[in-house]
Amino acid sequence: MRSQNLLIKNAHVVGPETFNGDIRIHQGIITTIGQDLSVSPDETVLDASGQTVLPGLVDVHVHFRDPGQTDKETISTGSRAAAHGGFTSVVAMPNVTPVPDNAADLKALLTKNVQDGVVHVHQYAPITMALHSNQLVDFERFNQLGVFGFSNDGVGVQQAATMKAAMAACAAVDAPLAAHIEDESLRGDGVMNAGPVAKGLGLPGMSNQTESSQLARDLDLAAATGVHYHACHISTRQSVALIRQAKAAGVHVTAEVTPHHLLLEDTDIIGDDPNFKMNPPLRSHADRLAVIGGLLDGTLDMVATDHAPHTIADKGGTMKTAAFGIVGLETAFALLYSRFVRSGRMTLLELVDKMSTTPATAFKLPAGHIQIGAPADLTVMNLETPYQINPNTWFSKGVNSPFIGETVYGQTVATIVSGKIVYQQKEGR
Structure with a gap:
């Protein structure tokens, strides 16, 4: 540009x-x-x-659906949404079609990010082939191509041996690994937080342990491998406690929290409304207070939107059948400024730090500062x-x-x- x-x-x-x-x-x-x-x-x-x-906002977790799912979003529309929301740098997840798990597809996507993006669009490469397998990608080759890091976001790495090998490979090339933390055997067919609200609505729930049990595994593996482990969309009080403990022990872990997990909880779901369906789900009041506290005390390092656009058809119907995820790039700053800064819960400088300076510093991006x-x-x-x-x-x-x-x-x-x-x-x- x-x-x-x-x-x-x-x-x-x-x-x-x-x-x-x-x-x-x-x-x-x-x-x-x-x-x-x-x-x-x-x-x-x-x-x-x-x-x-303000220094341009930085979002290390977005979904632009391009290529292959462009009825939901494109790099052009997603990056323009980012600019509209005040973001100047974003990092796109690789759960697109086809998954860029080979050099040719990855090169094409990196080129398209530059050509079509009106903001800086950085790119995660997948951890495993096709995201759902246990076959690792070529970490050294992909790192040489200039990827931001590695992530299977949308799919938790289920096998501990696969995750440990991936962490070791990331550590060897000094690249971060960003984890979608979810034990699928515990999630089952859950569509919202397990608890009284889910029972009242007759909807299957996801327990906190779906997230925290896999996070505990990953933090132990991160300590053993020395990788920069980045925990995506933290939502539970148990996860905040685990990250706080790991940081105190010297594990190289950073963590993000979304605006929706800071602002909403499962009691806000008063009907079967797919616009409240996201993964991880909106948790309890105690969990929301814990992630707010974790953000304020630095346990959770940054805000990331997990911007997840879908078609109206994909988000139609019921929570049992609709797709997971909500959009966030064009609302994130305004919501947090209105709810947290104007209420006195945090300062504008603290919000800028969580949405710009800290994510830039944590991932070594040349952003987050306004200086000569x-x-x-x-x-x-x-x-x-x-x-x-x-x-x-x-x-x-x-x-x-x-x-x-x-x-x-x-x-x-x-x-x-x-x-x-x-x-x-x-x-x-």
Whole structure:
């Protein structure tokens, strides 16, 4: 993407580098920060008066469904949704069709991410062939191609021997392994959290141990192999305790939590509504308090959306038959800013840290900072004007969300990637 010569005037910056002033961007890099900078003839001016400028948001867990499932999402629509939500870097999971478990398909997907993405679209490679097998991919070759890491997200690695071998292979090439943590033998046909709500609705449940038992296995294996183990979408109080213990013991583990697990619990499901069906499921009140506490104390390092678009048909019917997952890229920041920052539960700086700086640092991405010499990946937000979550304004193909209709604060005014304005607010969007 071609960068612009851009001058952001009157910026109120919140992040690791908090300041008020002007930001000059040249060839995709922040070159000058100062007061009352003069405008050069070749510069585009973006006046940020009354707005808040943040380091571009980073989401290490999205599903763009491309190739093979483009009726649900494409790299183009998904990356535009990311920009609309204030994200400048995302990492796509490999549960697409075909699974990129060979060099040719992986190369094609990496190229397509660059060609079609309006934000930085990084790519996980699968851990095993076709995701469901126990045959490992070529970790060394795929790492050389430039993948972000390895993950079978959507499918938990069921065999401990397979997971240990995969961790050793990742450690050998210094690549992270991101785990979808789920014991399928314990999940059975569950579609929501096991407990009184599921019983009342007559729906099969998934116990907390579906997640935590496999996490305990993985953390022990991670300690033995030295891999950077990343725990996806943590949802239970037992899992938070396990991660806290592992970190104290020196295990190289990072963990993410989704906005929906921070904001919703199973008691919010008052009927058989597939928009509340996700995996892992919405848990109990005690679990939600535990993941909030884990995020605030650093046990859970970051927020990731697990953006999972589906067609209306796939999310239709009942929770027993509908697909798992909800969209999140275009609602994540606004929901968390509205519910947590405006309520005083956390500061804006803490939210920026969890949605930008920490994920960038944990995965060695050149993001999360607004300083001279840094890549010009920034987000301009309007934090003062309320608006209603409306899927008609979204760029994503997916409209599967339980948050539709909520009034929130934190609307993206502009998103800048490598010095180029890739999203700018217009009337109605």
